[in-house]
Amino acid sequence: AQSVTQLDSQVPVFEEAPVELRCNYSSSVSVYLFWYVQYPNQGLQLLLKYLSGSTLVKGINGFEAEFNKSQTSFHLRKPSVHISDTAEYFCAVSRNSGGSNYKLTFGKGTLLTVNP
Amino acid sequence: DAGVIQSPRHEVTEMGQEVTLRCKPISGHDYLFWYRQTMMRGLELLIYFNNNVPIDDSGMPEDRFSAKMPNASFSTLKIQPSEPRDSAVYFCASSFLGAGAYEQYFGPGTRLTVT
Numbered sequence: 001a002q003s004v005t006q007l008d009s010q011v012p013v014f015e016e017a018p019v020e021l022r023c024n025y026s027s028s029v030s031v032y033l034f035w036y037v038q039y040p041n042q043g044l045q046l047l048l049k050y051l052s053g054s055t056l057v058k059g060i061n062g063f064e065a066e067f068n069k070s071q072t073s074f075h076l077r078k079p080s081v082h083i084s085d086t087a088e089y090f091c092a093v094s095r096n097s098g099g100s101n102y103k104l105t106f107g108k109g110t111l112l113t114v115n116p
Numbered sequence: 117d118a119g120v121i122q123s124p125r126h127e128v129t130e131m132g133q134e135v136t137l138r139c140k141p142i143s144g145h146d147y148l149f150w151y152r153q154t155m156m157r158g159l160e161l162l163i164y165f166n167n168n169v170p171i172d173d174s175g176m177p178e179d180r181f182s183a184k185m186p187n188a189s190f191s192t193l194k195i196q197p198s199e200p201r202d203s204a205v206y207f208c209a210s211s212f213l214g215a216g217a218y219e220q221y222f223g224p225g226t227r228l229t230v231t
Contacts, residue, residue, distance in 0.1 A: 044220075046219050108158045
């Protein structure tokens with residue numbers, strides 16, 4: 001089974017500051033990794049995904065994440081945040097072999113609050 | 117495309133009543149997922165379907181919960197009888213194999229309150 005740990009439940013930052021949201025995973029098999037964003041009263045939207053290839057993945061809205069297999073991490077970064085980035089961010093993992101490939105296991109989420 | 121459509125958006129019911137949540141996936145998608153989100157437990161996968169067939173229902177909490185997908189454009193999640201601990205936001209998501217089935221498109225959710 002897979003598990004995901006998001007180390008920070010809340011991250012407050014000022015507008016235009018850089019931000020890193022941390023995600024670590026545990027799995028006995030190879031995995032695919034994802035970051036989703038949830039704006040207030042909305043469903044989740046995919047920010048970016050790592051399936052294979054380059055370990056640095058770029059997503060929408062200027063976000064990027066780096067897959068580090070040795071550290072079992074997939075931290076999300078943005079060099080300069082905007083007020084509109086205020087949302088909850090979820091890291092998720094699925095196995096990339098065998099059955100049930102399409103089950104996503106989510107972390108508990110990190111609430112990013114961008115202050116003026 | 118209209119995206120994944122869920123109804124109702126909000127549901128308030130009394131304990132013991134039957135609740136039915138509805139989902140229309142994106143046209144052409146062949147996977148459909150039901151999730152539950154609570155503060156305590158976060159996002160949990162309840163069940164998912166492929167081509168209208170339930171593949172994994174190991175996340176369904178108990179026999180009071182049931183889900184059906186009678187055709188490619190409609191699914192229901194039913195709770196009978198409902199209990200206060202079922203209060204949560206229920207999300208439906210869909211995806212299709214052509215995209216690797218890894219990108220799941222979520223609906224806006226149904227906020228269920230059981231009093």
